[in-house]
Every structure is written in structure tokens, then in C-alpha cells.
Amino acid sequence: MGDRRRKILVLDDSDICREMTQLVLEEHGYEVVALDGPFNFSRVLNEEKPDLALVDIGMPALEGDKLVEIVRRHELHRCPIVLFSDRSEQELGALVRSCGATGFIRKTGDAETLAQELERFLGGPC
Numbered sequence: 001m002g003d004r005r006r007k008i009l010v011l012d013d014s015d016i017c018r019e020m021t022q023l024v025l026e027e028h029g030y031e032v033v034a035l036d037g038p039f040n041f042s043r044v045l046n047e048e049k050p051d052l053a054l055v056d057i058g059m060p061a062l063e064g065d066k067l068v069e070i071v072r073r074h075e076l077h078r079c080p081i082v083l084f085s086d087r088s089e090q091e092l093g094a095l096v097r098s099c100g101a102t103g104f105i106r107k108t109g110d111a112e113t114l115a116q117e118l119e120r121f122l123g124g125p126c
Helices: 015-027 038-048 064-073 089-099 111-122
Strands: 007-011 031-035 052-056 081-085 103-106
Touching (some): 007 038, 015 031, 038 052, 052 064, 052 111, 064 081, 064 089, 081 089, 089 103
Parallel strands (some): 007 031, 007 052, 081 103
């Protein structure tokens, strides 16, 4: 990979969650592309070609798991797509299995846990 920073696409309709997530990830050495809604997700996914997409589930216009189903069905840029939510592990596990996401990370507000979980999906530290 050389000196290229790994790129994370963050999709979250909550300004606070999106901005905090972006700050944490940038502090851990990631390049972050942030979106506040699902409608440009496919275009940005193909243009930016992120190493991983972190997708909030609870968005008013289109639930994150439904968005993942659409992306997987149309075989857009292939990268890990990880659901990001404060829902229970059982519910998130079921959503991952049903929509084709790579996995999930629970929103806990703990920056180190978020970074460690991302590294697990990416195969090691940034």
C-alpha cells in the first residue's frame, strides 16, 4: 500500500456522530470521506474507492441495511461495508446476515474501540 492513507467512507445522518467519527478516524491516520445521507453513496463509493465504508443504520430516508443490499446487488466498488449503530449485537448480527454487510461496529463513543474494530476489518493498523 505504500504511504497511501487508508480511506474510510462514513455515512451518518447525525451531524454529531458523523463529525466525531471523522475526527476520531483522522486522528488515527485515516483519510475520511463523510456523507450525511444515502443518496450519493453509490456514486461516492465508485469515485472515491474507499478501503471500507462505515454505514449508519438508522437514517430517515433509507435504512443503512437496505442501502447495503442495493450496493451489493449492483456490485459496485467492493470493499468491506460495516454497519455502525447503537442497536443490540443480536439485532446487528441479524442485519449483517440479511443484507450482506461485512460486519458491524457498535456506536459506544469509545474512540479506541472504534479504531481497533476498524483495524480488525481492514486487517491491521493504519
